[in-house]
Amino acid sequence: MPYIKLNTPIPGPQSVALQKRRAEAVPKGLGQANAVAVASAQGSLVTDVDGNTFIDLACGIGMMAVGHNHPRVVQAIQNQVAQAVHAGALVVNFEGYPALAERLNSLTPGDFPKKTLLANGGAEAVENAVKIARAYTGRAGIIVFEGAYHGRTNLTMSMTSKYGLFKKGFGPFASEVYRLPFPNPYRPPAGMDAEGWTDWCCWNLENALVAQIDGSALACIVIEPVMGEGGFIPTPARFLRKIREICDRTGAVMIADEIQSGSGRTGKMYAIEHSGVVPDLVITAKSLGAGVPVSAVTGRAEIMDAPHLGGIGSTYGGSPLACAAALAVLDTLHEPGFMDNARTVE
Ligand SMILES: Cc1ncc(COP(=O)(O)O)c(C=O)c1O
Known part of the structure; x- marks a missing residue:
């Protein structure tokens, strides 16, 4: 046809x-x-x-894991619009917010108590994840990688790699952001193969804790388990394990930016699940709302609870409409067989 x-x-x-x-x-x-x-x-x-x-x-940049106007999502949005579009999680409670938080707490990797903060877009969620990691550790340093994209707000633009397209003319940028080489297996430096390049990047991560920032000043390492804007590059599992090891050793928070790679797009709910590595915080957005703005930071309860009362939140974050759409998306993604196609597409 x-x-x-x-x-x-x-x-x-x-x-x-x-x-x-x-x-x-x-x-x-x-x-x-x-x-x-x-x-x-x-x-x-x-x-x-x-x-x-x-x-x-293009799907509006990786937004439509369940497809445009999935009937279940449309129905959920229509039902919710008839009930209440906005309530304001900083003002009152409503069922959708804790319901979506519970779902994400159970879906994200890791068998430990978790909590979820909802926001509107990817960059806002990344900002929140960093704030939460800083509040938890009492430290400021952020390690990110060459090729990374984390958003366009001042902090996330500072964390984003590509200069000419995203940053030119917009400085000064946020401080305490340390950028290290990323082991792109498709483009190892001349004379190195992909494995050797990953070895070197693991070594360099250790070296950076001497040469660039001490572990005791490091709040978090933020990594895309599949780099999106940087070229659709799966992060080698060995590099993810190295990040986990360093975070365990230094007490820094490991943050997986799954804004583009999550929500079933690699055949598992989160791309990092392919590696077996369990991050401390996971950031979800894009396909989560199938077009309705919603994003989430989900992770270890003790980390998520670190910011002071009133220190996090926003006017629209986790609106009833967003929660209804996201819950319908999650139901759809977890229909039997739904993610199988993503696992077999080359
Ligand atoms: C990995 C990643 N992080 C963060 C963002 C920023 O999300 P938003 O455009 O919703 O602010 C994007 C958007 O493309 C992304 O792909």
Whole structure:
């Protein structure tokens, strides 16, 4: 059955007209990969305003693990809209927030008591994870890696690697961020194979604790178990184990940024599960809400409880609508066989 349907040149006339309005009304700095204007989306397909239908390989940047407009998610959103869109977790309680927290506490790796803080987007969740790690350890230092992407707020932009695209002209950046080489198995330096490169990066991680930051000043190491914006690169399990070992030894918090790699996209709920390594905190966003803004920091209860009363939270974070969408997404991801396809796709 043909899925792609093209009625006009691409972009079509309606898309071109909308693009002109965007160019006049929206700042140039907001990048855009494609000039097609979407009118509707279903499953893996998007239809543009000219009636052309495409297979959506971008999915709004890794957002649609359950597909566009999954009927269960749409139903949950519609039901929730009829009940209450906003309540404010800083003001009152409502069932969705603890329900989603309980689900994420049970789904994230690690057999220990956990707690979850909900937020709106990926960068906000990364900021919160770092705040929580700093409150817990009483230290400031953050280790991140070359190629990493963690967001566009000042702290997360400072943690993000690529300069020209994401950081140019936006400094000064946050301090206490230490960036180390990442063992990209596809691009070892000349004269080294992938294994040798991983060995060197493990050695360098140890060396950084002498050359760059003492373990006693290190709050956290933040790692994408599969690097997303940096090129879809699985982090070697051996490197994840090394990070775990160093965090155990120094008392620093190991944070897995699963914003892009999580929510079933690698065939397991979280990509780090393929390695057997258990991080202290896991950050989830993107596909968790299937388009409704929601993100989460989940982890060891004693770490999550470190910030003082009132020190974390936001106006919208974990809204009833977001929680309803995310709970429906999690139900869908855990339908028998749902993640199997991701395990077999090459
Ligand atoms: C690994 C990772 N961390 C953080 C972010 C930032 O998320 P957001 O764009 O929702 O702020 C992204 C977004 O692409 C990401 O891929």
